[in-house]
Amino acid sequence: MKFKVKTLSLFFLILMGLSPNLTQAASKSESGWFDRSHRIFFPKDGQETVALSQSFPAFWWNFVVLDLKENDFSAAHQLCRKLKAMTPNPLLRVECNQGLNDLESISRDWAQDLPLRTDRPSDAWIKSAFDSDLAQASLPTGDRTWLKFLQSDPLQSWRELLKLVENRIKIKLERKNGFFYDSESHRIIIPVQAAFNPAEIQKTKQILAALSDFTPKMVWVGPHESTLRNQEQVMQDLNAATHAGYVILVLLGGALLWLKRWQLLLLFPPVFVAVSGGAVVTVLVFGSIHGLTLSFGSGIIGLALDYGFNAAFGNKIQARNTWRSNWIGVATTLVGLFVLMQSAIPLLRQMMVFSAVGLSTGFLVFRFLFARYPDVLITRPFGVSFSPSPIKTSIIFILLASSIAGFFILRPNLDMKQFDFEDAKNQQTDQWLFKTLAMRSPLFTVNEGDKALIASQKEKQWAAQNGIAIETLANYLPTENEQSSHLMTWITGQTDCRRSPSMFPDVEMRFFSGFIESSLCKSPTRLKTLSAFSEARSYTQHLSAEGKWLTLWMPTDDGQELKIRQNQPTAHSLREALMAFPNILAKELSWMAPLSVFLVLIILLFYYRKLDPSWIALIPFFSGLGLFSLTAITFNLSVSFISVIALVMSFGFSFDYAIFAVDHYVKERTNGVWGAISSAAAATLAGFVPLLFTNHPVLKHLGQALCLSTLGCYLGAVWGIPGLIELRENLKKPRLRS
């Protein structure tokens, strides 16, 4: 039996080692139950616009920055040629060395829809336009691209479209040799619009691989490269953390075997059961589970190990008391989770449901296993004890003071920009670009499909009255009534080309046959309005996503921006939209954190029936907070809302340590309590320490806050609680004497 249990323990140790790989594999899978979207960060009302902002091609612009050797543009031309070879897919537009061929890609449908925008010109005007086209067609143009362009747009409507397109890109830099050029830094900027969502990182990877020859001198700045860079860094970090995790796991397993406590390895499988249970319920409730829920939530569920350690180091006689304390531990954690479940942020709600279900499952599984197999699972205590000393208590006081100081000194940075992982070169180029272009962030509004054109017309009119530049659907298409009125002039002007003699000479008839047949001759199928907008049009595709239409407002000063915001209350910048998550989180935590502490205090009061042990049970949490604050203030660590989330997680496990430590003094003195707390803290740290080996700000902040707060909580439990209880008793003694 002993051998079998030992073998089983080793098997589970291997299973634990595989678990990070399994999680990574799940995150890479394309299963419907696994969610990786950004929507989950935002409350329902703000969710759509923010999520959609990634879908509108108007937001898929990037900047390619190339360092030139003095005034040598040869590399710039090579780069431009290479980029243009990638149009129209994977790149929609490349703004360099604009030529006649570039117009062809944007004016496909524009020329075809001319009858919707203007009245039919006179025959003389059409004849003169044809002559002009034929003169241009006579030029040597290499291939047929330009000729086909002239044939498809003989009335030269592309000129109007070109003006609209040029208005979209407002860069205050001189154009030299066909490039936006900064003479001070000898750099060129090529605006590049991708034909795909930034989330499709494989496509970005392929583009960057194709441009690898230019890499030393070229930097790609924009949403696509940033998404790729961050995802690659996170994957790299997770690999590093996994490897560090293996080493720690081997050390932990080795330590348990060396200490002849291999039974403790059997406590890990129930955690996997708990995580699986939580995941299944989450998928059933929400339809899918987000990658962040799975990784962060599993960390919280992992705290169920604490209940296992407490029970394993207890004894059969005291089992009832142990499980009562465990029950209070799980209740205090669940209270925190339920409070956070009230958040407007779907991610937090999902994470808390997952954690609460997982934690409860873990608790119940442990309860069952220890009731059924106590002989297998209960082990000898380590015999660790912590006697209070003035130095230890002083350290705890310093930590408690630091936690108070932290409230006043530390201000979490809510800016999402800090989570954009950049190397020195990228950062320097990004800053230079921001300074050089000095572009104001445009504001955006979104209109619904059917009413989009009417709403867009109103926006256009208002913007024109106030002298504000606007990029909207109405710039490209008149209202349905106007379209019909224009169309009528074309329909009434049509002739039966088969019967009546042609008004154009033979060359014109043959060269412009497509246009003549579709627009000037009677045709039963052609010429209809675009009211329903069922057909995708190449000239408006940058403004369209999922049946919604984007309007971009481009204010030039604060006054214009204020006017837009007053007239369009839903208008906001992309940055503001992205800031919604940390802002809501900060606002919610400002009431959720005190409420959680208050509710936990009530549970503790109910449990201890006294005030003193109840507030002493808060010491580990505040020690953890204190150690984090002290380190952050001393070493100037960056504190973000991710750090705050980590501290919320530490709030959960701090009470597991606290209750057993306080119970040791106020309820029943047990031998195994300190070993259980130490084992639980060691297991928690073993899970979080690998995050210290990462470089991405999100994982780094999480690792720092979790490791420091765990250590602080542990010190608060093993040094703080004994010390403060002794201090309390010493203070009571003189009073009793008196």
Add this chain to the structure above:
Amino acid sequence: MNRINFSPKSYIFTFFFALLIVPFLSHRVWGDPLVTDAEMAKYLQFYASITHLDVDFKQTKTLVDMGINLKSQGHLVLDRPDKVVWQVTQPSALTVRLDKTSVQIQTGSGPDAQVQTLSIGDGQTSADTASNSLAGLAAWLTLDNKALSAQYRIYKKDRDSFRFVPKDRKTSPFESLEMTLNTSGHLRALTIHEISHDTIQIDFMTPKLSRK
């Protein structure tokens, strides 16, 4: 049936005949003879010292598969070293101004004129075929012997006809160009074979010149 008997004399005659015909055949079968830089310089001597050239032209562009002949006429102004103005007067007013870095296309005239400026880069091949083609023509029209020899393999077709085949065929907008000089040495006709297989036949009138 009588059998023909060849005498040794006839073998000798055939051998010498073959010696004579091989160079002729090689010229016809394996291509025109290459023209050296020095020879080309001699042929283009007429243009060596000119600073300004002004000439009328008539042109026919044949779109082979469509069976269309686009006829036009106009005026070419060349200001050496690198400025070219290609002005079409018929069927409609169109002016193309080319220099080392840009192509400017003006359609119409007076207040209705529309101007489009395209960058072609300094001596670089543009990503745009049309701009590239116009730039290539401008470079050719300067008739700079050294530049032509650097960019083209030049073959002599007839006494005054030459064929220019781009050395870098991947980036060139032309398959080849054929030039015919008149007896006094000035450009009489130019035929452009485009990569689209369209052909442009340009006939030049007598030029007005300014020399150094």
